[in-house]
Amino acid sequence: MADPVLSALHAPQSGAPHAVQLRGVWLRLGREVVLRGLDLDVPTGSGVTLLGENGAGKTTLLRLISSGLKPTRGEGRILGFDLRDGRAVRDGVHLMPVDAGLYPDLTGEENLNFALQMHALKGDAAAALQRVGLERAAARRVRFLSAGMRKRLALARAHLLARPITLIDEPFANLDEAGRQLTIDLLGDLAGRGVTLLIAAHEPHLARQVAPRALRLAAGILSEDDHGA
Numbered sequence: 001m002a003d004p005v006l007s008a009l010h011a012p013q014s015g016a017p018h019a020v021q022l023r024g025v026w027l028r029l030g031r032e033v034v035l036r037g038l039d040l041d042v043p044t045g046s047g048v049t050l051l052g053e054n055g056a057g058k059t060t061l062l063r064l065i066s067s068g069l070k071p072t073r074g075e076g077r078i079l080g081f082d083l084r085d086g087r088a089v090r091d092g093v094h095l096m097p098v099d100a101g102l103y104p105d106l107t108g109e110e111n112l113n114f115a116l117q118m119h120a121l122k123g124d125a126a127a128a129l130q131r132v133g134l135e136r137a138a139a140r141r142v143r144f145l146s147a148g149m150r151k152r153l154a155l156a157r158a159h160l161l162a163r164p165i166t167l168i169d170e171p172f173a174n175l176d177e178a179g180r181q182l183t184i185d186l187l188g189d190l191a192g193r194g195v196t197l198l199i200a201a202h203e204p205h206l207a208r209q210v211a212p213r214a215l216r217l218a219a220g221i222l223s224e225d226d227h228g229a
């Protein structure tokens with residue numbers, strides 16, 4: 001028998017179709033209940049800035065949307081797929097984690113080409129490295145790059161993959177002024193191409209330039225934030 005909640009989520013919406021839909025999502029990690037009954041609708045092609053204090057659950061929510069964590073309770077659809085269908089969800093979603101999530105023993109260029117291969121995509125890794133000012137890091141192993149250089153490389157990867165849902169955890173950390181502007185340019189470019197962006201950040205004035213809608217996580221509850229601009 002069809003699950004009534006999932007069926008309702010799957011039903012045509014009156015407005016734009018949604019890239020992300022969550023209904024009554026709870027998530028417990030160890031002894032802690034991090035998410036408490038979240039409802040969320042993110043229209044396809046829109047941008048959301050996710051705010052909240054350290055430990056509020058922003059990373060946890062991004063991991064849930066990317067299928068890296070399963071809800072303890074509740075339902076959801078990501079690009080129309082059941083939230084629990086990890087294989088389908090992962091193909092359409094890219095998560096750039098806060099530590100960049102690169103392979104330290106591969107070079108910059110190898111990291112980009114490997115990511116393209118994993119998604120059966122073609123792309124110009126050399127041009128992507130040039131765009132983020134990392135031409136000279138192309139042949140260097142990631143373990144020898146600085147934190148800011150890794151962040152630039154991870155941004156280049158997110159831009160190159162341009163997955164329909166792109167989740168970015170703290171894109172501005174470790175970056176210099178030019179790197180922050182570059183990040184806004186690259187993420188703005190993705191937004192302009194119709195990518196749905198969710199950005200967890202402590203710099204709402206920067207993130208909201210490309211992901212204007214602000215949501216705040218506090219005590220496991222998600223609410224609209226009109227004061228984050």
Ligand SMILES: Nc1ncnc2c1ncn2[C@@H]1O[C@H](COP(=O)(O)OP(=O)(O)OP(=O)(O)O)[C@@H](O)[C@H]1O
Nearest residue numbers: 029030032034052053054055056057058059060061
């Ligand atoms: N693997 C884990 N096991 C148990 N608890 C965890 C685990 N990962 C995270 N937590 C807890 O979940 C809560 C939310 O953490 P999360 O990393 O999602 O917060 P955040 O909003 O991203 O914080 P920050 O702004 O510091 O990056 C924290 O209290 C954290 O201790």
